[in-house]
Amino acid sequence: MVRVTGNFQSESPLDPKAFEVLHAAFESGWANPGKLSQSGARAHQLRNQALESIAASLGVAKDSILPFSSLSMGYFLGIQGICDRSSTLIHGATDRKDVFAIAATMDHEILPSDLHGKILAPKAQSPTSVLALHVANAETGVIQDCAEIVGRVNSDRVFLDATASGIRKPISCEYSTAIFDSRSWYGPADIGFLVVNKAAQWHNPFPHLNAAKVNFDAPLPLIIASAVAIENFSSRVTEARIQAQVFNAQLRQAFSQIPNVDIAGSLDSTLEHMLSASFMNCNGEELLRGIQNDGFSVDSGSACTADDLEPSHVLAAMGILTHGNIRITLHPDTTQSEVDGLISSVKSNVDRLRS
Amino acid sequence: MKEIDARGLRCPLPIIELGKQISTLSSGEEITLYSDDPATEPDLNAWSRMTGNKFAKLAEETYLITKN
Numbered sequence: 001m002v003r004v005t006g007n008f009q010s011e012s013p014l015d016p017k018a019f020e021v022l023h024a025a026f027e028s029g030w031a032n033p034g035k036l037s038q039s040g041a042r043a044h045q046l047r048n049q050a051l052e053s054i055a056a057s058l059g060v061a062k063d064s065i066l067p068f069s070s071l072s073m074g075y076f077l078g079i080q081g082i083c084d085r086s087s088t089l090i091h092g093a094t095d096r097k098d099v100f101a102i103a104a105t106m107d108h109e110i111l112p113s114d115l116h117g118k119i120l121a122p123k124a125q126s127p128t129s130v131l132a133l134h135v136a137n138a139e140t141g142v143i144q145d146c147a148e149i150v151g152r153v154n155s156d157r158v159f160l161d162a163t164a165s166g167i168r169k170p171i172s173c174e175y176s177t178a179i180f181d182s183r184s185w186y187g188p189a190d191i192g193f194l195v196v197n198k199a200a201q202w203h204n205p206f207p208h209l210n211a212a213k214v215n216f217d218a219p220l221p222l223i224i225a226s227a228v229a230i231e232n233f234s235s236r237v238t239e240a241r242i243q244a245q246v247f248n249a250q251l252r253q254a255f256s257q258i259p260n261v262d263i264a265g266s267l268d269s270t271l272e273h274m275l276s277a278s279f280m281n282c283n284g285e286e287l288l289r290g291i292q293n294d295g296f297s298v299d300s301g302s303a304c305t306a307d308d309l310e311p312s313h314v315l316a317a318m319g320i321l322t323h324g325n326i327r328i329t330l331h332p333d334t335t336q337s338e339v340d341g342l343i344s345s346v347k348s349n350v351d352r353l354r355s
Numbered sequence: 356m357k358e359i360d361a362r363g364l365r366c367p368l369p370i371i372e373l374g375k376q377i378s379t380l381s382s383g384e385e386i387t388l389y390s391d392d393p394a395t396e397p398d399l400n401a402w403s404r405m406t407g408n409k410f411a412k413l414a415e416e417t418y419l420i421t422k423n
Contacts (some may be wrong), residue, residue, distance in 0.1 A: 015395065115404075216415075262401055280405065283369050303364070316397035321405070322397055323367035 005295040006338035008328045010138075013300075015186040018229035022188070025221035033136065045291035050227035056194060057167060057230045066194040067218035067226075071163060072098050072118070074179040074192040080205035081159045082176045090153055091132040092119040094142075096161065100313075115228050115315045117142030117265050121152040130155070134161035135169055139301055139314040139327060140264035141274025147173040157201055163192065167180050167230065167237055168271055176201045182222070185237075186332075187229035193223040197249040197312055216241065227245075233332075244272040245338045246331050251275055254343040258350055262321040273330040277300065279346075282324030282353040290349035291326070296342045299327035324350075358387040362416065370402055373420065377408060380422040388418045401412035 014022070017187075025046070027199055048062075057061040068074045075098035083089065088107040091099050094117060111119050117140050119133070119250075131153045136143045141164070148172045158175040166184025176198045182191045196202045208215045233240070248267055252275065253263050260280035264270070279287065284302025291298055301312030302325040311322035328344070330339075359376055361369035369390040376386055388395075389409075398422060399410045407423035 079358065260405060262405060278401070280402065281367060281374060311394040313398055316394075319397070319400045321398060321401035322394050340378065351379055 015229040018225040078177040093331040109202040129145040140163040141271035178351040187226035278321035279324035294345035
């Protein structure tokens with residue numbers, strides 16, 4: 001087995017400090033915060049402290065945050081919670097499949113993307129519609145001009161998907177609800193946070209009997225670990241972004257020297273830590289395996305690497321080459337030698353597959 | 356006119372085969388590509404932009420490519 005020396009996949013190990021507190025959190029945060037007992041009161045206090053910390057890092061009110069335990073649930077809560085039966089959902093062609101799944105259950109309209117990954121929003125949309133918009137794309141890192149799109153669509157109900165951008169790109173437009181993924185700040189998987197920015201526009205879309213009490217949550221230890229991870233990453237996010245920008249520029253420069261490459265977006269228009277590049281006439285799966293054999297892990301949006309053999313709908317919507325695709329994620333602990341090694345590996349594998 | 360029957364081939368084989376065949380043509384000559392791979396149509400969009408060759412969809416799984 002090849003030892004992986006460079007992790008450029010979107011997944012990464014849990015922040016070490018968050019990992020440390022996770023064990024302690026399971027020990028002290030096992031009780032139900034809603035119950036009247038000493039242990040319940042302690043759990044309630046821990047939960048409040050964690051949510052206050054997360055709210056402060058996100059720059060939102062503590063009472064506006066609701067934890068949930070899977071991303072699909074988060075999309076449902078955030079979008080369906082601001083829709084009614086007559087709503088038309090407007091969303092981008094490069095949104096996550098979860099958004100498409102929700103849109104399929106109601107009247108909807110899909111906004112196209114340009115070659116750079118920017119959502120094209122025509123003027124004069126219905127003000128009664130609901131807009132779902134991602135702050136930055138989870139595959140390509142392309143950042144949307146949210147304020148401009150929100151202004152053009154002219155809907156007063158806006159859902160923002162901040163799962164890829166997290167605290168790297170603060171929200172800069174009016175919105176009703178937003179969701180965040182704890183993994184974006186190196187917290188645990190299977191926990192996210194719904195921010196209800198305009199409470200009057202949101203209702204709990206799950207069947208429920210008591211409107212005053214939400215009937216979804218996430219495990220307390222994961223909430224506490226998320227709080228520790230966001231505190232830790234907040235203190236170094238600026239440094240991480242600067243370092244990632246340097247590495248990203250190096251990768252773009254090196255890849256652009258390879259003939260027939262299609263790189264999604266530009267350095268200025270994407271999240272610094274993400275890069276998607278497609279190499280013409282290369283099989284994505286073989287490219288991925290070749291790079292893996294050199295000790296580097298990357299992701300791919302090519303059809304031959306997907307379970308359903310469908311090409312990435314994001315790349316297809318942009319008009320970017322869908323085959324021979326690799327997706328690179330730069331983490332705070334990525335080193336110069338890993339970047340150099342990855343560049344060398346990509347070059348040699350592309351050469352090999354084209355020969 | 357040349358034809359490539361790439362039905363049953365998965366990406367990137369239809370585009371690779373197209374690239375090989377079109378290199379033997381002169382400017383303005385055409386080639387018909389048959390492909391049932393779902394990645395072919397989006398990839399032809401990108402391939403056309405990157406190589407300067409033109410394509411038109413004639414019918415389901417049928418594309419006409421004109422050498423630049």
